[in-house]
Amino acid sequence: MDEIRKTSTSSAAANERPTLKTIAFMTGLGITTVSRALKDAPDIGSETKERVRLVARQLGYQPNRAGVRLRTGKTNVIALVLSIEQELMGFTSQMVQGISEVLGGTQYHLVVTPHSFEKDPMVPVRYILDTGSADGVIISRMEPEDPRVHLMTERNLPFVTHGRTDMGIVHPFHDFDNEAYVYQAVQRLVQRGRRRIALLAPLSRFSYQIHSRIGFEHGLNDFQVTEVSMGRMTTETPLEEIRAYAERLCRLTEPPDGIISLSGSASIALVAGAEAAGRRLGKEIDIVSKQSAEFLNWIRPEMLTVTEDVRHAGRELAKAVLARIDGVAPELLQSIDGPVWSQMGPKD
Amino acid sequence: MDEIRKTSTSSAAANERPTLKTIAFMTGLGITTVSRALKDAPDIGSETKERVRLVARQLGYQPNRAGVRLRTGKTNVIALVLSIEQELMGFTSQMVQGISEVLGGTQYHLVVTPHSFEKDPMVPVRYILDTGSADGVIISRMEPEDPRVHLMTERNLPFVTHGRTDMGIVHPFHDFDNEAYVYQAVQRLVQRGRRRIALLAPLSRFSYQIHSRIGFEHGLNDFQVTEVSMGRMTTETPLEEIRAYAERLCRLTEPPDGIISLSGSASIALVAGAEAAGRRLGKEIDIVSKQSAEFLNWIRPEMLTVTEDVRHAGRELAKAVLARIDGVAPELLQSIDGPVWSQMGPKD
DNA sequence: AGAAAAAACTGAAACGTTACAGGTAATTTT
DNA sequence: AAAATTACCTGTAACGTTTCAGTTTTTTCT
Numbered sequence: 001m002d003e004i005r006k007t008s009t010s011s012a013a014a015n016e017r018p019t020l021k022t023i024a025f026m027t028g029l030g031i032t033t034v035s036r037a038l039k040d041a042p043d044i045g046s047e048t049k050e051r052v053r054l055v056a057r058q059l060g061y062q063p064n065r066a067g068v069r070l071r072t073g074k075t076n077v078i079a080l081v082l083s084i085e086q087e088l089m090g091f092t093s094q095m096v097q098g099i100s101e102v103l104g105g106t107q108y109h110l111v112v113t114p115h116s117f118e119k120d121p122m123v124p125v126r127y128i129l130d131t132g133s134a135d136g137v138i139i140s141r142m143e144p145e146d147p148r149v150h151l152m153t154e155r156n157l158p159f160v161t162h163g164r165t166d167m168g169i170v171h172p173f174h175d176f177d178n179e180a181y182v183y184q185a186v187q188r189l190v191q192r193g194r195r196r197i198a199l200l201a202p203l204s205r206f207s208y209q210i211h212s213r214i215g216f217e218h219g220l221n222d223f224q225v226t227e228v229s230m231g232r233m234t235t236e237t238p239l240e241e242i243r244a245y246a247e248r249l250c251r252l253t254e255p256p257d258g259i260i261s262l263s264g265s266a267s268i269a270l271v272a273g274a275e276a277a278g279r280r281l282g283k284e285i286d287i288v289s290k291q292s293a294e295f296l297n298w299i300r301p302e303m304l305t306v307t308e309d310v311r312h313a314g315r316e317l318a319k320a321v322l323a324r325i326d327g328v329a330p331e332l333l334q335s336i337d338g339p340v341w342s343q344m345g346p347k348d
Numbered sequence: 349m350d351e352i353r354k355t356s357t358s359s360a361a362a363n364e365r366p367t368l369k370t371i372a373f374m375t376g377l378g379i380t381t382v383s384r385a386l387k388d389a390p391d392i393g394s395e396t397k398e399r400v401r402l403v404a405r406q407l408g409y410q411p412n413r414a415g416v417r418l419r420t421g422k423t424n425v426i427a428l429v430l431s432i433e434q435e436l437m438g439f440t441s442q443m444v445q446g447i448s449e450v451l452g453g454t455q456y457h458l459v460v461t462p463h464s465f466e467k468d469p470m471v472p473v474r475y476i477l478d479t480g481s482a483d484g485v486i487i488s489r490m491e492p493e494d495p496r497v498h499l500m501t502e503r504n505l506p507f508v509t510h511g512r513t514d515m516g517i518v519h520p521f522h523d524f525d526n527e528a529y530v531y532q533a534v535q536r537l538v539q540r541g542r543r544r545i546a547l548l549a550p551l552s553r554f555s556y557q558i559h560s561r562i563g564f565e566h567g568l569n570d571f572q573v574t575e576v577s578m579g580r581m582t583t584e585t586p587l588e589e590i591r592a593y594a595e596r597l598c599r600l601t602e603p604p605d606g607i608i609s610l611s612g613s614a615s616i617a618l619v620a621g622a623e624a625a626g627r628r629l630g631k632e633i634d635i636v637s638k639q640s641a642e643f644l645n646w647i648r649p650e651m652l653t654v655t656e657d658v659r660h661a662g663r664e665l666a667k668a669v670l671a672r673i674d675g676v677a678p679e680l681l682q683s684i685d686g687p688v689w690s691q692m693g694p695k696d
Numbered sequence: 697a698g699a700a701a702a703a704a705c706t707g708a709a710a711c712g713t714t715a716c717a718g719g720t721a722a723t724t725t726t
Numbered sequence: 727a728a729a730a731t732t733a734c735c736t737g738t739a740a741c742g743t744t745t746c747a748g749t750t751t752t753t754t755c756t
Contacts, residue, residue: 067742069414092441299647415712
């Protein structure tokens with residue numbers, strides 16, 4: 001099948017995608033006028049604007065992205081930089097949905113750039129900077145001193161972070177309040193009579209490890225309970241190792257009676273370990289977990305959970321980058337979500 | 349902070365991004381020559397090519413995407429069209445990772461376009477077609493008669509589907525063998541002595557509902573066991589309804605002793621329902637499930653599972669669109685993954 | 697009435713790339 | 727030695743857009 005009606009070089013195409021030229025031809029105006037009319041520029045007559053808009057809508061005109069990008073440098077792209085090490089249980093999916101909900105009403109497209117954080121987190125950021133391939137960037141897995149934030153700030157590339165930094169640079173972010181989460185987790189465990197609590201925290205390089213530690217220590221202090229060490233375990237340790245460690249821990253003479261986890265999937269391993277050691281949730285031990293999708297309560301209703309609304313985070317992040325691109329001051333684009341505890345199981 | 353060294357209009361910029369013009373200036377060649385040299389065109393001297401390549405590498409030259417796209421129409425973009433109704437447990441994340449692994453070695457970017465399948469599945473496809481915003485498309489949630497496939501085929505837009513159709517159009521696809529999965533599931537249940545089996549299938553509009561039904565009926569027939577109806581339940585029914593239904597089912601005088609599920613998250617609800625009715629997995633009942641991330645065995649080791657390798661699917665899909673874009677015949681770009689059963693729990 | 701100002705519109709140039717239709721010099725053929 | 731061929735290279739135009747520097751027409755001011 002080859003093309004049918006191939007139109008001549010001049011305007012007024014039958015089948016082709018309409019351009020400014022098409023509209024100019026149909027209205028009898030100049031291309032410049034059409035361009036300015038669609039932008040609602042002040043030096044175009046209002047009747048003309050109306051006419052142009054009408055024809056444009058009629059034709060289903062959509063500005064050619066390549067043309068705009070070439071001329072103005074504006075890509076109309078938001079880049080989402082994802083770490084391939086990121087939690088799997090629904091996180092990415094929700095984040096993408098949330099971002100898209102916001103971008104859906106705009107000209108922006110979402111380009112997803114997964115990358116190994118372990119190898120070199122700077123690679124995707126540098127690429128975007130070198131090629132000018134996005135107007136704004138969303139990054140996560142923040143560190144207190146984050147070189148990506150340095151670079152993008154220095155090079156004036158709008159961005160938001162999912163998570164906070166601590167480096168004296170004011171930048172847009174959205175974060176979950178892990179400090180409050182862990183503090184409240186301790187509180188709830190104490191309310192249930194727990195006295196020996198362990199914390200399964202993220203890798204220490206990440207900002208939210210520090211936040212969760214702070215919340216934990218305040219909790220230990222305020223409620224006068226003891227910590228049981230999780231050793232070298234983090235939320236990123238392979239599940240089987242976590243399970244084995246949890247089992248060992250629960251077999252000690254002085255086992256923990258409460259565990260707080262920062263990761264939904266890691267919690268599955270904790271539960272498996274604790275139960276392998278004969279502990280029952282809600283009886284000898286309570287496990288508290290953050291999750292990015294409601295599933296833990298389905299499998300163990302006794303578990304205490306907070307569901308981080310990642311979709312909402314995606315929306316906030318998207319709104320923030322867009323606002324930043326529009327020149328809104330970074331200090332106005334910072335938000336933190338507090339923990340929301342799920343309905344409880346049998347106990348309540 | 350404003351810009352420093354702003355270079356004049358002519359070439360030889362200090363800080364700016366290099367273009368063909370920059371290379372042309374530095375080598376003393378014409379822009380055309382440089383362009384052709386980088387494309388390894390036959391009418392350029394080999395020594396010249398070497399020289400151009402050297403300088404280009406030196407400068408870190410990367411072709412301007414907008415320039416290429418404007419001139420040639422090539423976007424270097426692959427669009428992933430996702431349904432927001434899609435399973436949450438890791439599916440999207442894995443799919444994106446898989447695709448990116450393949451695109452990582454190319455000039456292609458991945459644009460993600462979530463959309464409500466329920467509302468109108470054609471919208472994103474039409475948008476891509478109307479705006480020419482991608483060179484290739486990946487879609488999922490296939491139906492036997494899929495209008496998206498019709499449209500893209502007719503308009504000659506390269507695409508792959510995750511799942512098969514049945515409409516006499518030969519097109520690239522990658523699929524999981526749901527028929528074999530369900531058949532083998534029946535077989536395994538029978539091996540465990542189960543005789544009354546229920547199937548929790550997808551919505552009937554989807555191709556894989558049909559495949560799973562076929563596998564199921566063959567199984568029922570070959571192994572001489574009876575079906576217990578799941579009523580109006582599908583994998584997309586809200587979890588709480590599924591749970592309630594499963595519980596009711598298990599309280600009947602003739603309850604099922606085996607359930608086969610096509611969705612990991614729905615299986616959680618099935619387990620909850622069965623257990624609420626006092627049935628124990630591996631004892632009075634066996635539940636078999638497909639999942640897109642290894643998590644069911646962690647929470648109920650007695651469950652029989654198959655993990656669909658969505659990441660691998662992403663890789664296959666990406667390779668297929670790229671090949672299709674390069675003109676490879678569609679019939680050569682079709683693949684089906686067989687079910688791989690996980691290690692069993694205590695029983696084995 | 698003439699000058700000045702305002703309103704409405706427009707052509708040319710440029711962003712970076714590639715296709716096309718050449719050009720020039722060296723080499724081969726006759 | 728002239729003609730033809732080959733090997734290499736290049737300028738121009740075009741893709742669709744916006745910015746700049748106008749131009750023309752109408753209105754307002756003096």
